Amino acid sequence: xxxxxxxxxxxxxxxxxxxxxxxxxxxxxxxxxxxxxxxxxxxxxxxxxxxxxxxxxxxxxxxxxxxxxxxxxxxxxxxxxxxxxxxxxxxxxxxxxxxxxxxxxxxxxxxxxxxxxxxxxxxxxxxxxxxxxxxxxxxxxxxxxxxxxxxxxxxxxxxxxxxxxxxxxxxxxxxxxxxxxxxxxxxxxxxxxxxxxxxxxxxxxxxxxxxxxxxxxxxxxxxxxxxxxxxxxxxxxxxxxxxxxxxxxxxxxxxxxxxxxxxxxxxxxxxxxxxxxxxxxxxxxxxxxxxxxxxxxxxxxxxxxxxxxxxxxxxxxxxxxxxxxxxxxxxxxxxxxxxxxxxxxxxxxxxxxxxxxxxxxxxxxxxxxxxxxxxxxxxxxxxxxxxxxxxxxxxxxxxxxxxxxxxxxxxxxxxxxxxxxxxxxxxxxxxxxxxxxxxxxxxxxxxxxxxxxxxxxxxxxxxxxxxxxxxxxxxxxxxxxxxxxxxxxxxxxxxxxxxxxxxxxxxxxxxxxxxxxxxxxxxxxxxxxxxxxxxxxxxxxxxxxxxxxxxxxxxxxxxxxxxxxxxxxxxxxxxxxxxxxxxxxxxxxxxxxxxxxxxxxxxxxxxxxxxxxxxxxxxxxxxxxxxxxxxxxxxxxxxxxxxxxxxxxxxxxxxxxxxxxxxxxxxxxxxxxxxxxxxxxxxxxxxxxxxxxxxxxxxxxxxxxxxxxxxxxxxxxxxxxxxxxxxxxxxxxxxxxxxxxxxxxxxxxxxxxxxxxxxxxxxxxxxxxxxxxxxxxxxxxxxxxxxxxxxxxxxxxxxxxxxxxxxxxxxx
RNA sequence: GCCGGGAUGGCGGAAUUGGUAGACGCACGGGACUCAAAAUCCCGCGUUGGCGACAACGUGGGGGUUCGAUUCCCCCUCCCGGCACCA
Numbered sequence: 001x002x003x004x005x006x007x008x009x010x011x012x013x014x015x016x017x018x019x020x021x022x023x024x025x026x027x028x029x030x031x032x033x034x035x036x037x038x039x040x041x042x043x044x045x046x047x048x049x050x051x052x053x054x055x056x057x058x059x060x061x062x063x064x065x066x067x068x069x070x071x072x073x074x075x076x077x078x079x080x081x082x083x084x085x086x087x088x089x090x091x092x093x094x095x096x097x098x099x100x101x102x103x104x105x106x107x108x109x110x111x112x113x114x115x116x117x118x119x120x121x122x123x124x125x126x127x128x129x130x131x132x133x134x135x136x137x138x139x140x141x142x143x144x145x146x147x148x149x150x151x152x153x154x155x156x157x158x159x160x161x162x163x164x165x166x167x168x169x170x171x172x173x174x175x176x177x178x179x180x181x182x183x184x185x186x187x188x189x190x191x192x193x194x195x196x197x198x199x200x201x202x203x204x205x206x207x208x209x210x211x212x213x214x215x216x217x218x219x220x221x222x223x224x225x226x227x228x229x230x231x232x233x234x235x236x237x238x239x240x241x242x243x244x245x246x247x248x249x250x251x252x253x254x255x256x257x258x259x260x261x262x263x264x265x266x267x268x269x270x271x272x273x274x275x276x277x278x279x280x281x282x283x284x285x286x287x288x289x290x291x292x293x294x295x296x297x298x299x300x301x302x303x304x305x306x307x308x309x310x311x312x313x314x315x316x317x318x319x320x321x322x323x324x325x326x327x328x329x330x331x332x333x334x335x336x337x338x339x340x341x342x343x344x345x346x347x348x349x350x351x352x353x354x355x356x357x358x359x360x361x362x363x364x365x366x367x368x369x370x371x372x373x374x375x376x377x378x379x380x381x382x383x384x385x386x387x388x389x390x391x392x393x394x395x396x397x398x399x400x401x402x403x404x405x406x407x408x409x410x411x412x413x414x415x416x417x418x419x420x421x422x423x424x425x426x427x428x429x430x431x432x433x434x435x436x437x438x439x440x441x442x443x444x445x446x447x448x449x450x451x452x453x454x455x456x457x458x459x460x461x462x463x464x465x466x467x468x469x470x471x472x473x474x475x476x477x478x479x480x481x482x483x484x485x486x487x488x489x490x491x492x493x494x495x496x497x498x499x500x501x502x503x504x505x506x507x508x509x510x511x512x513x514x515x516x517x518x519x520x521x522x523x524x525x526x527x528x529x530x531x532x533x534x535x536x537x538x539x540x541x542x543x544x545x546x547x548x549x550x551x552x553x554x555x556x557x558x559x560x561x562x563x564x565x566x567x568x569x570x571x572x573x574x575x576x577x578x579x580x581x582x583x584x585x586x587x588x589x590x591x592x593x594x595x596x597x598x599x600x601x602x603x604x605x606x607x608x609x610x611x612x613x614x615x616x617x618x619x620x621x622x623x624x625x626x627x628x629x630x631x632x633x634x635x636x637x638x639x640x641x642x643x644x645x646x647x648x649x650x651x652x653x654x655x656x657x658x659x660x661x662x663x664x665x666x667x668x669x670x671x672x673x674x675x676x677x678x679x680x681x682x683x684x685x686x687x688x689x690x691x692x693x694x695x696x697x698x699x700x701x702x703x704x705x706x707x708x709x710x711x712x713x714x715x716x717x718x719x720x721x722x723x724x725x726x727x728x729x730x731x732x733x734x735x736x737x738x739x740x741x742x743x744x745x746x747x748x749x750x751x752x753x754x755x756x757x758x759x760x761x762x763x764x765x766x767x768x769x770x771x772x773x774x775x776x777x778x779x780x781x782x783x784x785x786x787x788x789x790x791x792x793x794x795x796x797x798x799x800x801x802x803x804x805x806x807x808x809x810x811x812x
Numbered sequence: 813g814c815c816g817g818g819a820u821g822g823c824g825g826a827a828u829u830g831g832u833a834g835a836c837g838c839a840c841g842g843g844a845c846u847c848a849a850a851a852u853c854c855c856g857c858g859u860u861g862g863c864g865a866c867a868a869c870g871u872g873g874g875g876g877u878u879c880g881a882u883u884c885c886c887c888c889u890c891c892c893g894g895c896a897c898c899a
Contacts, residue, residue: 043899084898156897167897219816219894292895296813325813329896344813412896419897489899527893529816534896562817563893570893599837600824606817606892613824613838620837626852665828675826678836685836754832759880761832800879802831810879 001632001726005625005719007589014718015116023734024118026074028515035071036516037063038497038555040524040532041078044104045085048111050564050571050597050609051525053581057594057715058561058603058673059523060117064714065667067118068738074516076500077112077119079105081128082424082489084167090423090455097423098451101128111582116590116718123503127492128423132499134446135508136491137428141439142546144429148194151437154416155264155290155328158186164459165420171289178457185286190418190485191427195538199224199410202537211557213604216529223530225411230395232336232404234259234309236267237317243267243309246331246409250398251390252338254379255359257349259309259336260302260321262328267320271305278303278322285324292327300325300348312403313394314380323348329413340368415535417488422453422460424486432473432480441474447482460484493532494539497522497554513549522555526562526604533558559671562606571609579609591716592618598673598715620681621719624712627684628705632726634693639703649700652686654748656704657741659683663711664738673715680711702727707739754806755780757789773801780807 018024039059042052056077063075079101086097093100105126112119125132143149157166161179165188170177195202203224206217230250233242243259261268263285272279281303288294302323309318325344326335339349340358346369349356360374373387382390391406398404418427426447428440440447450468453461462468463484473480495508501516502509518540524532533555540554563570566577584593596617601607645653659679666676687704690697706727713720713733724733748769753776755763763785767776777799780786786809790796798810 040899045899080899165897168895169898215816222815223895225815290897293813296895298813415896421897488897490896493899525893525899526817527899530894531896532899565892568891572898602825604817605825608824610824610838616837623852670828672828674824675828675836678826681836752832756832756880759831759878764832798879800831806831806880808831808879 001629003626003629005622007591007621007719010722011114011116011590011718014721015113017721018118024073024075024120025122026072026076026120028512030072032070032072034516035063035066035073035521036501036519037066037073037075037521038500038519038523039075039077040522040528041080041493041496042108043080043083043085044101044108046089046104046107048108048115048581049578050581051561052112053115053593054564054597054603054607055523055525055561056112056115056117057597058559058671059521060115060119060594060717061598061667061673061714062521062523062559062671063118064717065738068710068714068736069668070737073118074123074500075117075119076123076125076503077117077121078123078125078496078500079127080489080493080496081105081126082486082492084169084421084423086423087421087455091457096451096453097455098128098453101126101423111585114585114590115594118717123500125496125499125503127425127489127496128449130446130448133425133449133492135499136425136487136495137440137445137447138442139495139508139542139546140487141428141442141445143193143542144437144439148197148542149191149417150194151189151191153187153189154192155185155187156190156420157289158184160184162458166289168289168291171291171294174288174294182287183289185288185290188420190416191429192414192416193538195415195535196410196412198538198541199226199412201541202412202534205537205553208553209556209558212555213558213560216526216533216558216560219529220534223412223534225409227409227411229407229409230391230398230404231332231407232312232398234312234318234336235403236320237308237310239307242403243320243334244332245334245336246407247336248409249338249341250394250404251373251376251382251385251387252341252359253312253336253394254314254376254382255338255340255357256311256318256336257339257355257357258319258321259334260323260326260345260348261305261334262326263322263324264328265322265326265333267307267334268305268322271307271320271322275306278305282322285322295324295327298324300344300351302348302352304352312398312401319354321348321352321354330411331409341371343369343371345369415488415538417491418485419488420460420463421486422449422455422462424489425449425491426462427483427485427487429483430471430473430480431483432476432478434478435473435475435480438473438475438480444474449486460486490532490535494535495543497536498540498543498549507548508543509548514551517549518551518553519555521557521559523559523561526560529560559603561603562601564607564609566609568608579611584614588614588618589718591621591719595621595677595716599677600674602672602674604671620684621716623688624684624708625719625723627688628709628723628726631698631701631705634698636729637695637698637702639706640696640699643696643699645696645700648690649697650745652690652704653700653742653745655683655686656707657743657745660707660711660739660741661746664741667714676711677715680708684708709733710736710739751804753780753804755783755785756806756808757786757811759808762786762789769804773803776801776807780809 039055063073067073081101086101089100090097157171159166159176161181171183227248229248231246233244235242263282272282302321305320307320337345339345339356359379362370376385376390377383395406426449428447430438469482469484471480471482497519498509498513501513536554543549571578596614662679663676666672709720709723721733750766751769752764752766794811797812800808
């Protein structure tokens, strides 16, 4: 054993050993309970970033910990390989997206291996490979046949100069990121998945997910957004037909003073035909991006259409306005406006001098808008009713006139999956003039995306490639064209968890998926709390309903890792504030990088990156190395089992076994890796103070070092493998099991109680653990730190004893 | 704008169920070792007052509940994540 800590040799040797012995290859043949630990797979952007290091270290710690606890562990890894950045890089570097992607994968795989992850690389997948996307094309065709995928027009960002569709990310302040042109909203036909058909189940099953953070479930509930309200129809004055709106506040109907429709609404289009100014306003509304954040923060603007509708209950005529704050995609794309009781309506009514009519009594202030529920007034027959009563009565009145009814509404919209981009999975549809949209038959799958292409920056190469799009109709054999749109990349990441389980199956997934699924522990960034996690849950249910898997939910436990920030914002290439973990690994080794990452912050919290502190993690490993070196230099010795110990040795054994319990709890239940590490540091600090080298002391030291090595091995596996080999030359740490705390070492008969006077810390006293409450009280009020406050007629009013913690003497 | 989080020393963080605020580490200061430096080891380290014992203040701001609040409740500020075509 070397005196200095040779991290490079240690890490290379450990990683070579794991490779040669296939140490982390998972098998379905096992008597042990299975543990499927999945980390969100990376986008192969080129190099590992700190977020990856954090994510995959967390997953690896949990995997290795559970392996030691006796589980049959699978930890796979792969590549979320389709996506926009490959196209941008290809244009910039004059290469093909595929080549760029495969080179990135190769490099990042080397980096991941250097991190020392206990991954079963046999199961590696890359979503851009035909053997992967073949199966999602197959699922697409099945869902298309079932009507769960359909086509409709929807709105995209259109760059009129480049002539391309832009992602929301590519729209900066309403302009195209390359051309600088003002972006326009444009309607184009696209494929949609009917996720709304599963809205109810996606909502209800959240209640089953006890292993998910409450905040994620809350976000998903709000995103699905089930609301109970009422549809109300306003007959259009001078025309046939009604304007339908949806409201969650039917109780405020008698306070409606106008109605507002989205710029895209049919009534707006109709009114604009004879009103050029309105047409210009609607065109103005159609400028800017489609992103909801942009729409919602835009200045509220509107224009009167000149049309009127009739209030369904009081018969008043209300003006119809076009308003940019009305979302075309929610409800009916039209709202009844009640300025007295809605923030946005209030602001809008003030701006355009529209009437404001209060119909709900104020609770405590006179300020409008008053958006809380309350008792109605000025509402005719409904006055005096509360929210529930008036909602019922008003919907009944609407029902009687056939102008409305109660309705539940979801905020969730169907998922648009078409992308007008090249680097994605081709949509397996053939357009035939005679037969219409024909799904590609299973025996003709996959529809392979050509990889040898030239990206000229103007549109997708396959849209200009007849050898791709020219084909024949599978039904009538006539001339036909392939769909040239590709799938949203969320499509690939929505089912990869099932593919890992049956990575080489000649179908989407086989029985092995039912062995491994659901994933026992999923680890990934909090930024995926809604979209990815909702789509994956949706896909799981789709795959269940086509008979591929049995479980209802894909992820039993979810750990949402916080962001790695630098200078206050997310580390990202575009912001140019990245710190390259490779430098860290090169100069300190993977164990230091892993230790520091786990020590710097609890996993769910965002982590503000600071370069200092890495040195401290490395220093700890050097001290650990040195402690073991100095110990084994004196010869082999068995760990302590029996024998009378000094108070000092009893104390260190007490601390050791308390630490074993704490670390197990911190890894397994709390996922609090930072406190696990600090408790081991404290133990090592205490051990360092013991200098004797007699046999008994050395046996206790052996016991401590052996256990410390086991406790730390999930976090710093390389050094622990090497240290274990020194401490126990005839065994291997991968065969070692997780230590059990020795209860007999943890018996304490005395305890220190904190003494408070009126809640303020004044001292402490050491008592026997058996001491009765009354005796504790008697003892406490005789302590000098308490009696010195018993002057000037002060008397003891009350004594509060918290067992094993404190005594609070209340004096008055 | 809407939804979900967060704020504790110079810094990262700890305090697990309302019970000792600042564990552990970083940085910094002092000392030992050294010709010297690095490394290592020892000591100190919230603020203010005090030689000291000790005392007062202190967990983003304001209010409340409680014997006791970083923790629970109400209001506010700032920061972070998401908002359906970044992944």
